[in-house]
Amino acid sequence: MFTRLSPYGQAVILALSGYFLFSMADVSAKILSARHPIVLCLFIPSLIALIGMVARILIERGLNGFKAKYLKLQLMRGAVITAMVILYVNSLRLIPIADFYCIVFLSPFVVMALSVLLYKEAIHWPRILVLILSFSGVVITIGPHFNELNIGYLFACFGMLFGSLNIFLVRKIGSDEYSPLFGLFPILGVLLTSAPFAIPHLTTDLPLTDIGIFIFYGVALIGAHNFLPMAFARTPSVSRLTPLHYSQMVWGILAGIFIFDTPSEINTFLGGGLIVASGLWLFYYETFSSKKTVS
Template structure:
């Protein structure tokens, strides 16, 4: 039963993130990217501050000054800024598809940086997954969009953030990390706004869209936290890929986007490669647990 509940929470989280992407993309039509990022950061920081205080935790602790958190902040800024730029300049469907390579990139980074065991089959799956990314961006074709590179940089930023989160002090809760993650977006958005041409006064619709995107994003983050703490991770995690389906659907319904055959094929390859890597990781954990029990 926990696995079912965890899977439902994960699907709800991915639906929330897809809606957040849609709302922020809509906002950037009339509000500059930097300003949208800044307002999103203000709303997210305030929201996670309330959640942190509700849990009886302090928002800022000495652990927040660890070097790992600075590294995490750099990757958070990179991921959020370039992903939002891709949303503004590229299609929602293509950006969502490229983002699905994040778990594959995390596996690669964990092997290189943390020395995690990766057998040749998983290395092959990583390579095939990145081939799927190339199929989506089609660098050698006339349909190649330079803006797709923004999505790739954003995806790498999110992968680096996830890796840095693994190394973050265990004493910090997910809510506290949420505060820090959104807080760094405020000066980043402000600086990018000054660099790219300044601020505009958002109209009522744009303001409401950014506010709605922030609220939905906070809800999605909370749902993701509940999902990862409910049921088996190996059962719940694959439902992350439902975000791609929601992204394709919302891109079609809201922005009249249509994904070509190469994008769909590349997306399928990324998802299948990611699922294979997750399955292999689960098998390794099960074998390790079995070995520990036998030695005990």
């Protein structure tokens, strides 16, 4: 059934699955970062994810599976994702998850702007309007918190920029790269970066529930780091797929209410709603423009 879909249809399903799993990883990171050192929250899930990815590669292709066609781009992407993950985990420890997503949701608009700069895509008034509305949504969301602003918001902003750059690296690599390698290099980067600081904190006294969350976190990373790159490698247009990022807003709000017992304030709904509406408009505009161009 999945293979019968168009490349864009496959990309949509893969992207939604990837963003859901990243949301689950974010929730796990926020829970664990309140109980354990940040370096452990980076190291243990990365180790679990790496074991799973290496096992898959060995089973499917043996040692030849580790040969990347675009090694330099994969190494660059690994460094970019490593920086993004470190920034995001530190941010989630300090700010509400709904605020975190409202900042992260600027990524599609950064991608749109970079598309103009890197690929010389035409920029029309609807795109400019979307940029203005999305920025307004962020201001509305964090506006009442200006007296409570901390470095976590800055971490989220810089992490979002690295995440936007990652999309273009994935697009540059393309769909002919072996898909597990898209997750292998970022996970390996996070593991190597955190290992020297995390190993001294390792203990056998972890609560059973936390062990379960660490395992779930690692498994979610395996799926997310495989599905999302596969989605962006399949899509005929990056800008048509990036608005699906807003599906994470739903999971962020639900997690805030049911897991962290911090219902979102009205400004979060207003600002987040404005950002999501802007993203949906961008999705409609890009899809309509693409069909009009083809016809």
